[in-house]
Amino acid sequence: xxxxxxxxLKSTLExxxxxxxxxxxxVISERAGVVNVGIEGMMRAGAFAAAVAALVMPTPAGVxxxxxxxxxxxxxxxxxxxxxxxxxxxxxxAINLVMLALGTFxxxxxxxxxxxxxxxxxxxxxxxxxxxGGFTALTVLALAAPFALHxxxxxxxFGLRLRAAGEKPQAVAAMGVSVSRLRYLAVVCSGLLxxxxxxxxxxxxxxxxxxxxxxGLGFMAVAAMVFGRWTPLGAAGxxxxxxxxxxxxxxxxxxxxxxxxxxxxxxxxxxxxLLTLALLAAQKKGAGQAPAALGTPYDPELR
Amino acid sequence: MRRALPSVLSVLIAxxxxxxxxxxxxxxxxxxxxxYLAMLxxxxxxxxxxxxxxxxxxxxxxxxxxxxxxxxxxLTGLSVAVAFRVGLFNIGAQxxxxxxxxxxxxxxxxxQLxxxxHVTLALLAAALLGSCWALLATGLKLWRGVHExxxxxxxxxxxxxxxxxxxxxxxxxxxxxxxxxxxGTAQIHATAELPRLVADYSRLNxxxxxxxxxxxAVTVWMQRTRAGFESRAVGLAPKAAxxxxxxxxxxxxxxxxxxxxxxxxxxxxxxLGTELKYPATLASPYGFDGxxxxxxxxxxxxxxxxxxxxxxxxxxxxxHMQLFGVHKSFPELIQGLALLLVAAKLFxxxxxxxxxxxxxxx
Numbered sequence: 001x002x003x004x005x006x007x008x009l010k011s012t013l014e015x016x017x018x019x020x021x022x023x024x025x026x027v028i029s030e031r032a033g034v035v036n037v038g039i040e041g042m043m044r045a046g047a048f049a050a051a052v053a054a055l056v057m058p059t060p061a062g063v064x065x066x067x068x069x070x071x072x073x074x075x076x077x078x079x080x081x082x083x084x085x086x087x088x089x090x091x092x093x094a095i096n097l098v099m100l101a102l103g104t105f106x107x108x109x110x111x112x113x114x115x116x117x118x119x120x121x122x123x124x125x126x127x128x129x130x131x132x133g134g135f136t137a138l139t140v141l142a143l144a145a146p147f148a149l150h151x152x153x154x155x156x157x158f159g160l161r162l163r164a165a166g167e168k169p170q171a172v173a174a175m176g177v178s179v180s181r182l183r184y185l186a187v188v189c190s191g192l193l194x195x196x197x198x199x200x201x202x203x204x205x206x207x208x209x210x211x212x213x214x215x216g217l218g219f220m221a222v223a224a225m226v227f228g229r230w231t232p233l234g235a236a237g238x239x240x241x242x243x244x245x246x247x248x249x250x251x252x253x254x255x256x257x258x259x260x261x262x263x264x265x266x267x268x269x270x271x272x273x274l275l276t277l278a279l280l281a282a283q284k285k286g287a288g289q290a291p292a293a294l295g296t297p298y299d300p301e302l303r
Numbered sequence: 304m305r306r307a308l309p310s311v312l313s314v315l316i317a318x319x320x321x322x323x324x325x326x327x328x329x330x331x332x333x334x335x336x337x338x339y340l341a342m343l344x345x346x347x348x349x350x351x352x353x354x355x356x357x358x359x360x361x362x363x364x365x366x367x368x369x370x371x372x373x374x375x376x377x378l379t380g381l382s383v384a385v386a387f388r389v390g391l392f393n394i395g396a397q398x399x400x401x402x403x404x405x406x407x408x409x410x411x412x413x414x415q416l417x418x419x420x421h422v423t424l425a426l427l428a429a430a431l432l433g434s435c436w437a438l439l440a441t442g443l444k445l446w447r448g449v450h451e452x453x454x455x456x457x458x459x460x461x462x463x464x465x466x467x468x469x470x471x472x473x474x475x476x477x478x479x480x481x482x483x484x485x486x487g488t489a490q491i492h493a494t495a496e497l498p499r500l501v502a503d504y505s506r507l508n509x510x511x512x513x514x515x516x517x518x519x520a521v522t523v524w525m526q527r528t529r530a531g532f533e534s535r536a537v538g539l540a541p542k543a544a545x546x547x548x549x550x551x552x553x554x555x556x557x558x559x560x561x562x563x564x565x566x567x568x569x570x571x572x573x574x575l576g577t578e579l580k581y582p583a584t585l586a587s588p589y590g591f592d593g594x595x596x597x598x599x600x601x602x603x604x605x606x607x608x609x610x611x612x613x614x615x616x617x618x619x620x621x622x623h624m625q626l627f628g629v630h631k632s633f634p635e636l637i638q639g640l641a642l643l644l645v646a647a648k649l650f651x652x653x654x655x656x657x658x659x660x661x662x663x664x665x
């Protein structure tokens with residue numbers, strides 16, 4: 001029994017960091033009022049850049065390169081949405097489409113069709129120790145980051161302004177603070193986190209970039225953000241819950257295939273999304289938790 | 304025509320940027336140029352070779368492939384464009400296409416009917432299921448206030464999980480005959496196949512004409528009928544429309560039902576025209592492409608048709624780029640870049656506004 005729990009915990013905490021980082025990235029951007037459905041593309045960029053960079057430099061430096069790759073795409077997203085008032089969903093989807101194709105193209109042209117060569121994974125600490133051993137530093141970071149972000153958003157002046165930029169940007173402008181700058185900063189941070197999430201996949205979960213990465217995890221991060229009602233702790237909790245769900249599913253497939261005869265795997269895979277939908281449907285209409293100015297470009301001439 | 308300017312320029316710039324990216328990645332300008340030439344020949348046919356050899360398949364096969372892909376892109380592009388008309392962003396075309404494809408595969412394989420009836424029934428089933436899937440999200444939007452972008456993204460994954468990880472590998476799995484193991488659902492009957500137009504030379508099928516006809520029909524509906532006009536009012540200013548007596552909820556439901564049906568039909572056309580069964584995974588994300596097609600087409604049904612023809616052709620050509628070390632998904636990169644460029648709304652508004660003639664873009 002303990003062994004089963006240990007295995008479940010291990011595989012949850014192995015899969016969760018990528019989703020947690022990406023979900024936090026989604027939260028920070030959307031709290032500032034910029035929709036970010038481009039998380040999937042930014043994760044893909046991060047995963048690819050980290051795996052390629054780690055071929056020529058130490059793996060932790062590769063992770064940083066992955067984060068920067070995500071941030072670069074985020075900067076593009078921010079520039080289109082803020083400077084050129086692009087529809088934020090369109091811009092995000094465009095980033096997803098571009099990265100999906102670009103990743104495949106560069107992978108095929110420069111490496112093998114299936115993935116990049118193997119790299120050294122991040123170090124794992126206390127391997128062999130039950131329950132708390134065998135994780136990379138990223139797992140620890142993923143458990144601490146939600147609290148840190150919660151603190152920043154709820155308890156600092158910067159956090160207050162960030163939330164205001166998402167709720168009532170006119171108020172921020174009236175205070176003499178630049179809405180654009182706040183939003184740029186938030187979106188770029190979002191890209192850093194999404195890139196980190198992607199990098200986690202290629203340097204900690206696996207040891208290379210595979211052609212299908214992150215295979216929908218970015219969209220699941222958006223689901224986690226909504227499920228967690230746009231709060232860092234809620235989003236991270238949802239991400240952990242989703243990861244636990246998939247760990248349970250994978251565990252069941254290997255150890256008790258009989259269960260899957262009764263409950264088909266497809267149902268279990270659809271469950272996180274169905275739960276998110278159910279939760280949203282159950283909320284009181286109009287009492288949505290989304291930031292009020294989410295998705296609207298800031299126009300200083302409007303009041 | 305003025306409305307088309309941003310799109311045309313965006314596609315041209317995207318072609319250029321992608322060329323530079325290809326040359327840079329391959330490290331060889333000549334190779335990138337050859338790859339582009341191969342793409343062109345794969346898109347519109349290798350005419351010099353046709354005149355040399357007189358073999359019709361050198362031009363008919365590429366054009367047929369282009370038409371087949373353009374048909375699917377047109378349908379999903381129309382789907383997204385129709386939803387846009389009432390102000391909804393249907394990111395769920397992919398999920399609606401998946402359930403539509405499954406419905407077509409099911410009817411095609413499980414029923415025994417005479418040909419015209421069988422094809423029609425399978426396509427109707429695809430449209431109906433796609434419609435239902437879209438209405439789920441619409442209902443959540445109208446009555447529970449759930450934003451359609453979120454709900455359709457969720458429903459996409461629900462559709463894929465349920466169809467590909469349950470139905471296709473479970474209840475609807477093809478029974479293995481003899482020693483060869485099969486993946487996906489059972490093969491559809493010949494009576495359910497969409498008729499091919501020049502059977503010996505290309506896979507071009509009736510689906511192409513269905514798509515073109517629907518693009519025209521949607522244009523007429525949007526531009527020439529009262530319902531279309533009211534839908535547009537709903538999309539532009541829902542409160543004003545309601546005050547003017549437009550049945551807002553009905554128009555939204557109607558448009559989303561059509562939107563889902565079009566995406567479902569794309570799935571049906573894919574199965575009945577080329578796949579002939581629901582494969583283990585429906586690898587092609589035509590539903591997501593529909594977003595790009597509709598937006599590059601400026602949300603206009605004929606714009607979507609034109610964009611779909613261009614990118615259908617480029618995609619057919621994309622498979623010919625493999626010889627030069629360029630993956631066949633390269634045209635999707637061009638498409639994504641074009642969408643990114645089109646997205647910079649204010650830029651185009653200013654560019655067009657600078658021109659002397661009156662009548663700006665709305």
